[in-house]
Amino acid sequence: MTSITLESLTKSYGKAGPTVVDGIDLEVEDGEFVVLLGPSGCGKTTTLRMIAGLEKATTGLIKFGDRIMNEVSGDRRNVGMVFQNYALYPHMSVADNLSFGLRSRGSTKEEASARVDEVLELLELSALKRRKPKELSGGQRQRVALGRALVGRPSVFLMDEPLSNLDANLREHMRIEIGKLHNTLGITTIYVTHDQGEAMTLADRIVVMNNGKIRQVAKPRDIYNSPADSFVAKFIGSPGMNLIDAELRKVDNFFRFGSGISIPSSSVRFLDHYVNERVTLGIRPELLTVIGSEGAVRFSGKISLVEQMGSQLQTYVRLDGSDHHQNFIAKLPPDTPVNIGDQITLYASTSDLRFFEVEGGPLISSAAGEKDSPSEYLVG
Amino acid sequence: MALKFSNQPTLANEIEPGMELEAARKLSRQRDFYFRVKEKLIGYGLILPAGAVFLVFFYIPAAYLLVISFFHWGILSPTTNFVGLKNFRTLFHQPLFWRSLLNSAYYTLVMIPATTLLALAIAMLLRDGMTSRRGGIWRAAVFLPHVTPVVATSIIWVWVFNPHFGFANYILNLLHLPALGWLESTTWALPAVMIDSLWHSLGLYVIIFLAGLSRVPRELLEVATLDGAKKYRIFRRIIWPLISPTTFFVVILSTVNTWQAFSQIYTMTGGAHGGAGGPAFSTTTDAVLIYQTAFTYLHFSLAAAMSFVLFFIILTLTMVQKWISDRIVFYR
Numbered sequence: 260m261t262s263i264t265l266e267s268l269t270k271s272y273g274k275a276g277p278t279v280v281d282g283i284d285l286e287v288e289d290g291e292f293v294v295l296l297g298p299s300g301c302g303k304t305t306t307l308r309m310i311a312g313l314e315k316a317t318t319g320l321i322k323f324g325d326r327i328m329n330e331v332s333g334d335r336r337n338v339g340m341v342f343q344n345y346a347l348y349p350h351m352s353v354a355d356n357l358s359f360g361l362r363s364r365g366s367t368k369e370e371a372s373a374r375v376d377e378v379l380e381l382l383e384l385s386a387l388k389r390r391k392p393k394e395l396s397g398g399q400r401q402r403v404a405l406g407r408a409l410v411g412r413p414s415v416f417l418m419d420e421p422l423s424n425l426d427a428n429l430r431e432h433m434r435i436e437i438g439k440l441h442n443t444l445g446i447t448t449i450y451v452t453h454d455q456g457e458a459m460t461l462a463d464r465i466v467v468m469n470n471g472k473i474r475q476v477a478k479p480r481d482i483y484n485s486p487a488d489s490f491v492a493k494f495i496g497s498p499g500m501n502l503i504d505a506e507l508r509k510v511d512n513f514f515r516f517g518s519g520i521s522i523p524s525s526s527v528r529f530l531d532h533y534v535n536e537r538v539t540l541g542i543r544p545e546l547l548t549v550i551g552s553e554g555a556v557r558f559s560g561k562i563s564l565v566e567q568m569g570s571q572l573q574t575y576v577r578l579d580g581s582d583h584h585q586n587f588i589a590k591l592p593p594d595t596p597v598n599i600g601d602q603i604t605l606y607a608s609t610s611d612l613r614f615f616e617v618e619g620g621p622l623i624s625s626a627a628g629e630k631d632s633p634s635e636y637l638v639g
Numbered sequence: 640m641a642l643k644f645s646n647q648p649t650l651a652n653e654i655e656p657g658m659e660l661e662a663a664r665k666l667s668r669q670r671d672f673y674f675r676v677k678e679k680l681i682g683y684g685l686i687l688p689a690g691a692v693f694l695v696f697f698y699i700p701a702a703y704l705l706v707i708s709f710f711h712w713g714i715l716s717p718t719t720n721f722v723g724l725k726n727f728r729t730l731f732h733q734p735l736f737w738r739s740l741l742n743s744a745y746y747t748l749v750m751i752p753a754t755t756l757l758a759l760a761i762a763m764l765l766r767d768g769m770t771s772r773r774g775g776i777w778r779a780a781v782f783l784p785h786v787t788p789v790v791a792t793s794i795i796w797v798w799v800f801n802p803h804f805g806f807a808n809y810i811l812n813l814l815h816l817p818a819l820g821w822l823e824s825t826t827w828a829l830p831a832v833m834i835d836s837l838w839h840s841l842g843l844y845v846i847i848f849l850a851g852l853s854r855v856p857r858e859l860l861e862v863a864t865l866d867g868a869k870k871y872r873i874f875r876r877i878i879w880p881l882i883s884p885t886t887f888f889v890v891i892l893s894t895v896n897t898w899q900a901f902s903q904i905y906t907m908t909g910g911a912h913g914g915a916g917g918p919a920f921s922t923t924t925d926a927v928l929i930y931q932t933a934f935t936y937l938h939f940s941l942a943a944a945m946s947f948v949l950f951f952i953i954l955t956l957t958m959v960q961k962w963i964s965d966r967i968v969f970y971r
């Protein structure tokens with residue numbers, strides 16, 4: 260087992276090709292479970308493949324512990340990898356799929372078979388030992404792929420969207436299995452996914468990526484509560500955080516945000532620096548209510564769509580005076596009387612509001628009261 | 640289907656409101672029948688050109704061949720008599736016929752493994768450059784001999800194997816090996832033909848293998864690498880089993896092609912001067928003997944019987960290979 264360090268890791272294809280991984284810095288501790296999360300094409304798989312040694316880094320360093328691995332070939336890195344489509348050897352039985360790697364590394368038949376049995380036992384696959392991959396269900400194939408990656412006692416465990424081919428129930432089941440497995444074995448793991456649910460439940464830390472860059476590395480709760488910038492805010496949560504761009508004015512003891520939203524200035528003093536500038540206001544759909552307390556911030560508008568989700572009503576609101584067709588979404592209790600076309604007022608506590616500099620800029624927080632370079636973010 | 644749909648409106652028009660139900664049904668049934676016949680006719684019509692070519696140049700001659708092998712018939716003989724199995728009996732008592740079978744077997748037994756293994760080796764070398772432009776040039780270079788006319792290039796090979804100033808002996812000389820008589824030697828004439836045949840046919844098999852290799856998923860090779868397998872082990876345990884259907888296809892194809900090999904042997908062993916198959920019958924394969932029996936000695940029915948034996952040998956070999964392959968080839 261080992262820690263993993265990436266230092267300004269970059270990958271571009273061809274001489275003048277696009278840079279698909281763009282200067283990534285990341286430290287993964289020994290035994291940690293880190294999830295790479297990001298939209299399609301942001302470079303997650305490429306990053307994983309560079310760590311596995313299947314792809315050469317263009318620049319930057321990959322270290323396992325203190326050892327620089329850039330020039331170490333894939334067969335010597337001792338990583339176990341699970342591919343999205345399993346990539347089981349189709350002509351070999353389950354047992355042979357698992358023992359192939361052990362035998363390649365010089366185990367005797369007896370050693371290999373004992374170890375294979377051990378892993379099959381762990382994954383409850385013993386009964387399927389003699390089957391070929393095509394005689395297995397999706398979930399069983401998935402477990403064989405996990406087993407094959409585990410059987411060689413890898414020091415690093417890499418998984419590229421391992422559950423994306425499974426149906427919802429099985430996915431949840433396997434997610435729990437993977438979590439348990441990690442708790443038992445404690446292997447340093449990097450796990451790539453699209454699925455925030457997986458990321459939130461499995462990760463010690465989540466790495467959010469976009470366009471080949473890391474946007475934030477944090478614990479799941481912190482990613483959710485304090486997104487580093489408006490991209491992360493929008494990307495995390497389903498649906499993501501509501502974001503409104505508008506100019507900030509100060510009227511008496513209130514900040515006026517756009518045409519209709521007033522915020523008591525006492526609670527958000529750090530916004531003083533941004534008066535008369537455009538900023539982005541964010542509020543999570545699940546933190547909006549229809550009954551407000553004293554001092555709550557109000558959002559009024561007309562309901563344009565209501566989606567019945569079972570446990571809640573996903574309510575789409577066109578805010579009064581909003582200049583664009585942006586949807587403002589609230590998750591309301593299922594018995595809330597809402598109808599399309601109704602006027603509605605939603606409330607949010609000021610402590611739940613988040614502010615960002617415009618154009619995907621960083622979080623404006625009370626701690627970071629000083630602006631670094633405001634002019635960069637000024638608009639018109 | 641498209642045909643049916645486009646015809647449907649016409650059908651609806653002809654069933655007028657006043658028409659009796661039974662009559663309407665009958666018309667519709669009749670119509671249905673016509674549609675089916677029409678569709679069938681169009682189907683057969685579409686395969687007719689290819690079918691006709693096959694019929695005229697393949698099935699009819701093949702059937703005719705079987706028929707005349709039971710007759711005594713030559714272009715010069717005045718009568719055509721039914722002789723039963725006499726032609727076959729004559730054949731089996733002729734030492735030259737057995738010699739030709741032996742030559743063919745020798746030729747085939749060397750050519751099949753040589754073709755298969757060399758083509759696979761070249762395909763493996765070319766595989767890595769599949770996408771680059773230089774890969775394309777190499778592929779074209781390997782395939783090129785296959786599209787050249789056999790007779791023309793075989794004449795060039797005759798020069799290559801010239802014992803006195805040919806390129807082959809020049810190479811042997813460079814390697815400090817003794818010069819060979821090649822086409823003038825009873826030992827080396829057939830191997831010389833084999834080299835020409837290999838050069839000519841390899842390209843096709845390389846392309847077939849490249850297609851087979853491209854169907855081995857890249858992830859499998861990557862997983863095997865991460866599993867710590869070295870190049871040879873990946874080839875032996877992953878690639879080889881996964882391309883076995885391709886290998887089987889290549890083996891069948893080269894079996895058929897080598898048993899039928901004729902042009903290169905005929906050209907290289909002096910067919911132009913009437914002496915193909917020499918020296919001393921060392922290159923008289925089945926195909927050469929059939930040709931000579933029919934067109935030099937004009938004994939057509941005997942040649943027909945030989946062809947039938949050849950057909951039977953190829954069929955048997957193919958069936959044996961199929962039987963073996965069902966046990967070792969992995970189909971996904």
Ligand SMILES: Nc1ncnc2c1ncn2[C@@H]1O[C@H](COP(=O)(O)OP(=O)(O)OP(=O)(O)O)[C@@H](O)[C@H]1O
Binds near residue numbers: 279297300302
């Ligand atoms: N061999 C290649 N040559 C050129 N570009 C490539 C190559 N492989 C990947 N890319 C590009 O690199 C970018 C990142 O790809 P990558 O597979 O890492 O994305 P990803 O984050 O894993 O996406 P997904 O979630 O859809 O799997 C993509 O824009 C892709 O088009």
Ligand SMILES: [Mg+2]
Binds near residue numbers: 303304419
């Ligand atoms: Mg990917």
